[in-house]
Amino acid sequence: MELLKNRIVHESAIVSQDILRLDSILNQQVEPALMMEIGKCFVERFKDAPITKIVTIESSGIPVAFAVAAQLNVPLIFARKKQTVVNDPDSYIERVPSFTKGIVTDIVISKQFLSKEDHVLIVDDIIANGDALKGLIRILEEAGSSIEGIGIVVEKAFQDGAKYLRESGFNVQSLVKIASLEEGKIKFVD
Amino acid sequence: MELLKNRIVHESAIVSQDILRLDSILNQQVEPALMMEIGKCFVERFKDAPITKIVTIESSGIPVAFAVAAQLNVPLIFARKKQTVVNDPDSYIERVPSFTKGIVTDIVISKQFLSKEDHVLIVDDIIANGDALKGLIRILEEAGSSIEGIGIVVEKAFQDGAKYLRESGFNVQSLVKIASLEEGKIKFVD
Numbered sequence: 429m430e431l432l433k434n435r436i437v438h439e440s441a442i443v444s445q446d447i448l449r450l451d452s453i454l455n456q457q458v459e460p461a462l463m464m465e466i467g468k469c470f471v472e473r474f475k476d477a478p479i480t481k482i483v484t485i486e487s488s489g490i491p492v493a494f495a496v497a498a499q500l501n502v503p504l505i506f507a508r509k510k511q512t513v514v515n516d517p518d519s520y521i522e523r524v525p526s527f528t529k530g531i532v533t534d535i536v537i538s539k540q541f542l543s544k545e546d547h548v549l550i551v552d553d554i555i556a557n558g559d560a561l562k563g564l565i566r567i568l569e570e571a572g573s574s575i576e577g578i579g580i581v582v583e584k585a586f587q588d589g590a591k592y593l594r595e596s597g598f599n600v601q602s603l604v605k606i607a608s609l610e611e612g613k614i615k616f617v618d
Numbered sequence: 619m620e621l622l623k624n625r626i627v628h629e630s631a632i633v634s635q636d637i638l639r640l641d642s643i644l645n646q647q648v649e650p651a652l653m654m655e656i657g658k659c660f661v662e663r664f665k666d667a668p669i670t671k672i673v674t675i676e677s678s679g680i681p682v683a684f685a686v687a688a689q690l691n692v693p694l695i696f697a698r699k700k701q702t703v704v705n706d707p708d709s710y711i712e713r714v715p716s717f718t719k720g721i722v723t724d725i726v727i728s729k730q731f732l733s734k735e736d737h738v739l740i741v742d743d744i745i746a747n748g749d750a751l752k753g754l755i756r757i758l759e760e761a762g763s764s765i766e767g768i769g770i771v772v773e774k775a776f777q778d779g780a781k782y783l784r785e786s787g788f789n790v791q792s793l794v795k796i797a798s799l800e801e802g803k804i805k806f807v808d
Contacts, residue, residue: 460688487677
């Protein structure tokens with residue numbers, strides 16, 4: 429997606445060799461028109477899948493996941509990142525390490541929202557090591573839902589998450605793949 | 619908004635006298651069509667305001683705030699709830715108590731996204747004591763942005779947040795107002 433690559437080149441900040449800040453595009457500001465455009469790309473890439481639900485993890489994944497859900501007219505479920513007094517006690521919980529926060533986090537989805545009949549498209553903003561997504565997949569497997577695919581806006585291809593998920597048999601579609609952030613420069617795959 | 623009241627009556631869970639769980643409507647599952655309908659209500663209620671940005675706080679506020687932003691075609695900014703390695707160091711930070719988590723949280727917005735020229739509509743899912751929103755307002759005031767109004771999906775009118783904000787002069791518009799959760803029953807205002 430050339431538009432997105434251009435935005436990334438001009439607006440992102442390289443924090444370190446591993447970390448790219450995409451605040452004005454995905455992580456703090458979002459433009460609805462760009463999100464809907466990105467959503468359309470995912471709808472096109474998974475057009476043959478009988479998707480009944482979009483699932484993401486709070487919170488940067490929500491705008492793009494919402495854009496996909498709106499275009500498919502299916503519900504969006506967002507996993508919460510912590511058990512609180514408000515969570516449904518009858519929930520799936522998986523503990524995962526958080527790459528950007530340097531801590532472990534529980535990801536939580538109430539059992540009522542996932543069933544064996546569901547065909548789920550996972551949508552998220554960025555994949556690095558993929559730890560949170562692996563936890564989400566364990567939840568979906570426990571619920572017996574079918575995972576139709578995984579749509580990612582920005583894949584950091586120099587980290588192992590997306591590679592691992594593809595090798596595990598998932599249809600992972602990334603709109604932009606970053607090969608490296610070394611020497612203060614963004615190199616894209618291809 | 620009668621549709622929303624009906625959904626709340628049939629799908630919410632009263633956790634305690636103070637806490638209502640709205641998982642299937644706002645806090646874990648969202649239906650894009652309902653969100654767009656809610657977004658339309660807010661657009662109508664603030665139709666005379668020259669809004670340049672929608673601002674919310676992660677994460678349950680994001681879907682409804684996105685729906686408003688999409689219909690007005692303006693950017694959505696979502697405040698993050700914690701300083702991480704990915705946050706822009708040049709940020710506004712306000713410390714606020716979290717009613718549902720029982721802890722204090724920092725809410726963070728990068729300075730680049732707010733200016734004196736901005737006319738902001740704040741949108742959030744639920745207001746209880748309003749502590750997070752008060753923190754958000756302090757950030758917007760520090761940035762010099764004009765606050766055109768505050769749109770809330772569900773106001774817990776038996777807690778002080780919305781009342782305080784109205785008395786402070788803000789145009790607070792709630793789509794549904796809950797008068798009480800006592801005796802295991804939801805009573806609406808009016």
